Amino acid sequence: MKFELTKKYLEDLEAQIERKEEASIQEFFNQLHSADIADILENLDESEAKFVYELLDEEKAAVALMELDDDFRQGFLKLFSAQEIAEQVDQLDTDDGADLLGQLEDSDKQEVISQMEDQEHASEIIDLLRYDEDSAGGLMQTEYIIAREKWNVKRCVIEMRKQAEEVEKVYSIYVVDDEDRLMGILSLRRLLFAEPNALINEIYSSENIHYVRTNESKETVAEIMEKYDLVTIPVVDMQQKLVGRITIDDVVDVIREEAERDFQMASGISENVESSSSILKNTRSRLPWILIGLAGGIMSSQIIKGYESTLSFIPSLAFFIPLIASTAGNIGVQSSAIVVQGLASNDFQMKGIMTRVGKESLIGMIVGAICALVIFGFSYFFGGDDKLAITLATSLFVVVLFSAVLGTLIPLVLDRLKIDPALATGPFITTANDIIGLSIYFLVAYLVYF
Amino acid sequence: MKFELTKKYLEDLEAQIERKEEASIQEFFNQLHSADIADILENLDESEAKFVYELLDEEKAAVALMELDDDFRQGFLKLFSAQEIAEQVDQLDTDDGADLLGQLEDSDKQEVISQMEDQEHASEIIDLLRYDEDSAGGLMQTEYIIAREKWNVKRCVIEMRKQAEEVEKVYSIYVVDDEDRLMGILSLRRLLFAEPNALINEIYSSENIHYVRTNESKETVAEIMEKYDLVTIPVVDMQQKLVGRITIDDVVDVIREEAERDFQMASGISENVESSSSILKNTRSRLPWILIGLAGGIMSSQIIKGYESTLSFIPSLAFFIPLIASTAGNIGVQSSAIVVQGLASNDFQMKGIMTRVGKESLIGMIVGAICALVIFGFSYFFGGDDKLAITLATSLFVVVLFSAVLGTLIPLVLDRLKIDPALATGPFITTANDIIGLSIYFLVAYLVYF
Numbered sequence: 001m002k003f004e005l006t007k008k009y010l011e012d013l014e015a016q017i018e019r020k021e022e023a024s025i026q027e028f029f030n031q032l033h034s035a036d037i038a039d040i041l042e043n044l045d046e047s048e049a050k051f052v053y054e055l056l057d058e059e060k061a062a063v064a065l066m067e068l069d070d071d072f073r074q075g076f077l078k079l080f081s082a083q084e085i086a087e088q089v090d091q092l093d094t095d096d097g098a099d100l101l102g103q104l105e106d107s108d109k110q111e112v113i114s115q116m117e118d119q120e121h122a123s124e125i126i127d128l129l130r131y132d133e134d135s136a137g138g139l140m141q142t143e144y145i146i147a148r149e150k151w152n153v154k155r156c157v158i159e160m161r162k163q164a165e166e167v168e169k170v171y172s173i174y175v176v177d178d179e180d181r182l183m184g185i186l187s188l189r190r191l192l193f194a195e196p197n198a199l200i201n202e203i204y205s206s207e208n209i210h211y212v213r214t215n216e217s218k219e220t221v222a223e224i225m226e227k228y229d230l231v232t233i234p235v236v237d238m239q240q241k242l243v244g245r246i247t248i249d250d251v252v253d254v255i256r257e258e259a260e261r262d263f264q265m266a267s268g269i270s271e272n273v274e275s276s277s278s279i280l281k282n283t284r285s286r287l288p289w290i291l292i293g294l295a296g297g298i299m300s301s302q303i304i305k306g307y308e309s310t311l312s313f314i315p316s317l318a319f320f321i322p323l324i325a326s327t328a329g330n331i332g333v334q335s336s337a338i339v340v341q342g343l344a345s346n347d348f349q350m351k352g353i354m355t356r357v358g359k360e361s362l363i364g365m366i367v368g369a370i371c372a373l374v375i376f377g378f379s380y381f382f383g384g385d386d387k388l389a390i391t392l393a394t395s396l397f398v399v400v401l402f403s404a405v406l407g408t409l410i411p412l413v414l415d416r417l418k419i420d421p422a423l424a425t426g427p428f429i430t431t432a433n434d435i436i437g438l439s440i441y442f443l444v445a446y447l448v449y450f
Numbered sequence: 451m452k453f454e455l456t457k458k459y460l461e462d463l464e465a466q467i468e469r470k471e472e473a474s475i476q477e478f479f480n481q482l483h484s485a486d487i488a489d490i491l492e493n494l495d496e497s498e499a500k501f502v503y504e505l506l507d508e509e510k511a512a513v514a515l516m517e518l519d520d521d522f523r524q525g526f527l528k529l530f531s532a533q534e535i536a537e538q539v540d541q542l543d544t545d546d547g548a549d550l551l552g553q554l555e556d557s558d559k560q561e562v563i564s565q566m567e568d569q570e571h572a573s574e575i576i577d578l579l580r581y582d583e584d585s586a587g588g589l590m591q592t593e594y595i596i597a598r599e600k601w602n603v604k605r606c607v608i609e610m611r612k613q614a615e616e617v618e619k620v621y622s623i624y625v626v627d628d629e630d631r632l633m634g635i636l637s638l639r640r641l642l643f644a645e646p647n648a649l650i651n652e653i654y655s656s657e658n659i660h661y662v663r664t665n666e667s668k669e670t671v672a673e674i675m676e677k678y679d680l681v682t683i684p685v686v687d688m689q690q691k692l693v694g695r696i697t698i699d700d701v702v703d704v705i706r707e708e709a710e711r712d713f714q715m716a717s718g719i720s721e722n723v724e725s726s727s728s729i730l731k732n733t734r735s736r737l738p739w740i741l742i743g744l745a746g747g748i749m750s751s752q753i754i755k756g757y758e759s760t761l762s763f764i765p766s767l768a769f770f771i772p773l774i775a776s777t778a779g780n781i782g783v784q785s786s787a788i789v790v791q792g793l794a795s796n797d798f799q800m801k802g803i804m805t806r807v808g809k810e811s812l813i814g815m816i817v818g819a820i821c822a823l824v825i826f827g828f829s830y831f832f833g834g835d836d837k838l839a840i841t842l843a844t845s846l847f848v849v850v851l852f853s854a855v856l857g858t859l860i861p862l863v864l865d866r867l868k869i870d871p872a873l874a875t876g877p878f879i880t881t882a883n884d885i886i887g888l889s890i891y892f893l894v895a896y897l898v899y900f
Contacts, residue, residue, distance in 0.1 A: 033658055035677045161643055170639040171621055171681070188638040189620040193611055208483055226706070227485045229699035231621070231681050248698050249679035252705065256676075259709030260791060266716055267787030267875070268780055275792030279809065283816050286784050290850075293780045294821055297773025298828060304769045311768060318761060318768040319754045322884050323747025325772045329779070330718055330743045330877050334736050337717030341710060342725030359729065366733050371744055378748060400740075425717070427780050434772050 003036045010043055017048050026055040034060055038067035041076075050079050062091035066100065071277060074103060082108060086115035089125070093168065095141035095250065097121070098128035128244075136221050137214035139254070140235045140244030143167045146174050147200050149183060154196040156186075171231050174242055175204045182234055182242045184209055211236055214243060221246060222254045261422070262344065266337060268293075268427035289427040296431035300325070300438055307442040310449070316385070317445055320392055321438065327371065327396065328403045328437030329430035335360055335407025336425045343411065343421050353412050357405055364404030368397040387448055395444035399437040406433065453486045460493055467498050476505040484510055488517035491526075492726075500529050512541035516550065521727060524553060532558060536565035539575065543618065545591035545700065547571070548578035578694075586671050587664035589704070590685045590694030593617045596624050597650050599633060604646040606636075621681050624692055625654045632684055632692045634659055661686055664693060671696055672704045711872070712790060716783070718743075718877035739877040746881030750775070750888050757892040760899070766835070767895055770842055771888065777821065777846065778853045778887030779880035785810055785857025786875045793861065793871050803862050807855055814854030815847075822847040837898055845894035849887045856883065 016025055029037055029052065037056065041049040041064065053061055065088055068076065077085065085104070089097045089112060101109050109129075116122040124142045131137025145163050147156045156173070164170060173186040184206030194203050211234045212221050225233055225248060235244040261272065271285035304311065304321070311317055339356070376393035383389065407429050411421035466475055479487055479502065487510065491499040503511060515523065515538055527535065535554075539547045539562060551559050566572040574592045581587025595613050597606045606623070614620060623636040634656030644653050661684045662671050675683055675698060685694040711722065721735035754761065754771070761767055789806070826843035829835065857879050861871035 031657075033678060035679075157642060164639060164643070169681075170637075187620075188642065189614060192607060192638065192642055193614070207481075226699075226702055228483060229485075231619075231698065248681065248702075249676075252676055252698075252702060255702065255705060256709070259706070259713070263709070263713050263716060263787060263791065266713060267783050269784055269787060273788065274795075275788050275806065279813055279816070282788075282809075282813050286781075286813070286817060287820065289784075290777065290780055290817060290821065291824070293776050294773065294824060297770070297776055298825075300772040300776075301769035304772075305766070308765065312765055315758065315762055315765075316755070318771065319751035320747070321768065321771045322750040322754075322775045322888060323744065325775060326743050326747055326750075326779070326880065326884055327740065329776070329880070330740055331736075333717050333876070334719055334739075337713060337719060338723065338725050338732075341713065345724075356725065359732075363729055363732050363736070366729070367736060367740060370737065371740060374741070374744055375748075426783070430776065430779070434776055438772060 003032055005036070005039050005043070010040070013040070013052075014044070014048065017044075017051055022055055025052060029055065030057050030060060034063040035067045037064040038069075042069055042072050046076055046079060049076060058087070059091050062088045063096075066092065066096045069274070069276065070103070071274070077103070082111040083115050085112045086117070090117050090121065093141050093143050094121070094124050094128055095139065097125040098138075099133075101125060101129060102133060131214060134218050135214060136212045136216040136218065136235050136246060137244070139218050139221060139250055140214070140246045142244050144174055144232075144234070144242075144245040145170055146176050146180075146242065147186060147204075149175055149177060149199075149201045149204075151200045152196070153191060153194045153198050153200070153203075156191065156200055169247065173204075174234050174245070175200060175206075176242050179239075180242055181240045182209075182211055182236050185234070212246075213238070218254050219258060222251045222258070225251050226255070258344075262340060262425075265420075265422040266333070266340075266425040293427050293431050296434060299435050303435065303438050303442070307446065310442060310446055314388070314445065314449060316383070316388060317391075317442070321441075323375070323392075324395065324399055324437050324441045325434040328399050328433035331364070331367065331400050331403040332407035332429040332433040333426065335364075335404045336411050336421075336429045339408050339411040340421050340425055343415055353409070353416075356412065357408055360404050360408040361401065364401040365397075367404070368400030371400055372397040391441075391445045391448045394448070395441045398444065399433075399440050402436060402440065403433045406436070453482055455486070455489050455493070460490070463490070463502075464494070464498065467494075467501055472505055475502060479505065480507050480510060484513035485517045487514040488519075492519055492522050496526055496529060499526060508537070509541050512538045513546075516542065516546045519724070519726065520553070521724065527553070532561040533565050535562045536567070540567050540571065543591050543593055544571070544574050544578055545589065547575040548588075549583075551575060551579060552583060581664060584668050585664060586662045586666040586668065586685050586696060587694070589668050589671060589700050590664070590696050592694050594624055594682075594684070594692075594695040595620055596626050596630075596692065597636060597654075599625055599627060599649075599651045599654075601650045602646070603641060603644045603648050603650070603653070606641065606650055619697065623654075624684050624695070625650060625656075626692050629689075630692055631690045632659075632661060632686050635684070662696075663688070668701075668704050669708060672701045672708070675701050676705070708794075712794065712875075715870075715872040716787060716790075716875040743877050743881050746884055749885050753885065753888050753892070757896065760892060760896055764838070764895065764899060766833070766838060767841070767892070771891075773825070773842075774845065774849055774887050774891045775884040778849050778883035781814070781817065781850050781853040782857035782879040782883040783876065785814075785854045786861050786871075786879050789858050789861045790871050790875055793865050803859070803866075806862065807858055810854050810858040811851065814851040817854070818847040818850030821850055841891075841895045841898045844898070845891040848894065849883075849890050852886060852890065853883045856886070 041052065056064065065073065089100055092100065101112060104112065113122050113126065143166050145160055145167055170188060172188060174182060175184045175186055177183050184204045186200060186204040190203055210224055210228050210230060212224065214235055214237055231248045232245050234242055235246060237243050268289035269285050270288045273282050273285045372393040375396050376389050379392050380389040410424040410429065414424050415421040491502065506514065518526065539550055542550065551562060554562065563572050563576065593616050595610055595617055620638060622638060624632060625634045625636055627633050634654045636650060636654040640653055660674055660678050660680060662674065664685055664687055671683065681698050682695050684692055685696060687693050718739035719735050720738045723732050723735045822843040825846050826839050829842050830839040860879065861874040864874050865871040
């Protein structure tokens with residue numbers, strides 16, 4: 001069923017909850033997709049959400065829980081007993097179960113695991129909890145379908161039926177040897193078209209198979225799945241044994257998060273916040289860069305103070321301080337953004353730092369020359385002061401060139417040092433370029449006038 | 451086969467090309483995945499790339515062509531005759547074929563189409579070219595598998611075999627009625643487990659089916675597939691007739707592009723550039739915002755000029771111009787980034803503008819108060835001037851509050867006006883806040899001192 005969340009619907013629902021109309025709420029919600037249910041729950045009070053939640057079918061409820069926003073879920077789970085959480089985990093796929101348990105305090109985790117009904121499922125989840133959540137192991141689920149090389153198609157279908165009960169989405173079958181080592185992949189389509197007596201050995205493909213190891217980073221997993229257009233990827237351990245699979249929907253989340261993180265870094269936000277996050281978290285995530293910027297501003301003030309006598313001699317220099325600083329910042333942000341993006345999409349693998357900086361210098365010179373021309377024209381015709389016009393044009397040209405090179409160089413160097421290059425975008429580069437830009441400006445002024 | 455591109459490998463390959471060792475190049479390349487081939491080609495000269503390209507298997511060559519970077523492909527295609535391009539399009543899926551043709555001049559397009567061997571394939575591609583490339587129609591392919599409600603499983607498998615030849619990736623089957631209207635979806639897994647005589651009617655699911663219309667925007671398609679974790683989605687026309695399907699790999703590209711575009715906008719880049727783009731394109735994409743920033747800087751200079759007498763009376767006011775301007779910019783960028791991200795992920799559907807602005811004002815007050823305290827401390831203890839300390843602290847508090855509110859309000863208002871809110875991030879908000887911040891600063895100074 002298609003569902004669109006409206007303010008009107010929410011008001012009606014709140015009235016229904018008020019009147020405790022359990023039957024009609026239940027009937028309506030159990031037709032909805034879990035993702036839509038999650039959207040609705042997030043817009044209710046926690047106690048209202050709990051009321052609705054308890055009316056849901058078991059499996060739908062568990063899946064909806066995982067569709068909730070992290071922050072909301074964290075608060076919502078506090079309303080549940082360990083026993084209730086255990087019931088949810090019993091319904092979830094192993095990867096989701098591990099994610100949910102990962103959100104709990106250690107003592108609660110123990111308690112929930114001990115209350116789970118399906119102890120085999122529980123031990124699989126405990127296995128997954130060992131992996132770093134940012135690795136392939138942390139992303140994978142242990143629900144997948146295997147076939148052995150020596151089976152025939154008929155046997156494979158029978159075995160699949162047994163396994164398929166716990167695997168929600170089947171796109172391909174992993175073929176393993178007797179030691180459970182991954183040998184290749186068999187597509188469902190191939191299986192469907194094969195003769196019942198054909199051996200798996202004869203129909204699966206073992207060439208050009210993509211897989212990852214448990215310790216691979218989630219960014220690399222995303223890169224591989226994106227590059228080779230994969231819908232699932234098998235995960236193997238150090239001995240090449242198949243231990244899990246990762247599905248594209250989880251990888252889409254990784255891609256989204258990565259892009260959001262870069263965007264937030266470039267905007268000077270240091271912690272993953274959403275507009276719905278608390279005021280405290282919001283403030284905390286923003287304060288570090290603002291204070292660094294403030295420190296930069298204080299440094300700038302000291303540089304200008306150093307040129308106090310120049311400034312008192314030519315007061316109109318002060319008018320153009322924001323122009324120089326903001327142009328330096330804008331250029332630096334552009335350059336670093338292009339580099340960070342290039343690094344993220346592996347554009348540079350073959351190109352050296354110097355080639356890149358050389359190209360950027362050329363762009364900087366062109367843009368700098370245009371800016372210089374514009375500002376020379378303005379200050380000459382409207383101000384009528386040649387020296388000021390020369391100072392502005394010269395320093396703007398140098399500042400633009402310098403900012404472009406610096407904006408390119410810093411992220412490239414950080415990347416070489418294995419530090420996230422996105423750190424060098426946004427406020428960092430703006431602050432650094434403000435300081436350098438002003439130093440150049442006053443130095444040029446000094447040279448021109450004295 | 452796993453392949454990693456290295457500088458060493460490229461040098462060896464270039465030597466092989468030089469020596470025209472066709473057989474060994476051919477053998478090596480035809481084991482590679484098309485995505486890897488594309489990576490290699492992009493690192494060769496166009497003529498070297500053409501030499502290698504002509505040695506590839508037909509299908510691999512066509513797919514590799516589509517894996518190339520847009521800019522590189524545009525140039526590379528110029529080396530091909532219409533006849534040669536037509537041969538590539540014959541090999542491609544309809545969606546890729548349409549994308550390739552879409553990159554050509556209109557006259558070349560005609561020429562290529564007339565040279566295509568498979569005229570049915572050609573007419574399907576021509577149909578696709580009618581759709582806006584940013585709509586579901588522009589994203590879809592006409593390769594998909596259908597089943598009719600009244601077939602039984604045996605017949606369905608036979609018919610599928612006929613259809614499956616041209617459909618590379620099969621995950622599910624679309625069930626249609628006699629008028630080709632979409633009725634529901636049948637998963638391959640369900641089909642595999644069904645009795646041969648069971649009717650399709652009895653086993654397919656028609657509830658909670660997600661589909662889109664041809665005119666749906668690609669962003670909405672991505673949102674739906676991401677929200678409901680879909681691997682493919684059927685596309686229907688106005689009469690509910692099935693006309694195509696969209697696969698997740700194309701949607702992953704949409705998600706990636708969207709994120710990159712927001713990041714570039716926030717960094718003041720107005721056109722989609724990559725680090726490998728030409729110097730001209732690079733300059734063109736960067737100049738508009740730099741010039742707008744420059745205009746902002748000129749406006750700031752006029753504002754400061756307006757307070758010339760104040761400035762000559764208290765010269766140290768000039769020292770803190772960059773501090774005020776950069777803090778205003780930094781705060782504005784943070785606020786607008788959070789709003790733009792919230793809008794992109796539909797976080798606000800239920801919340802009014804005023805709630806959002808109210809919350810942001812509170813955050814602005816907290817951050818503003820902290821900044822005011824820091825700068826008051828600095829200027830009081832190091833400068834020893836009470837009036838300056840009061841001016842700085844008061845104006846910084848007001849500027850932060852104002853910038854936070856403006857940074858929130860502008861993108862929200864743009865969004866209401868159906869203008870891309872990302873326009874209001876980065877240089878725009880920095881420039882606007884510079885001007886407003888300085889006006890506040892000098893006004894406060896005037897009030898404090900006179």
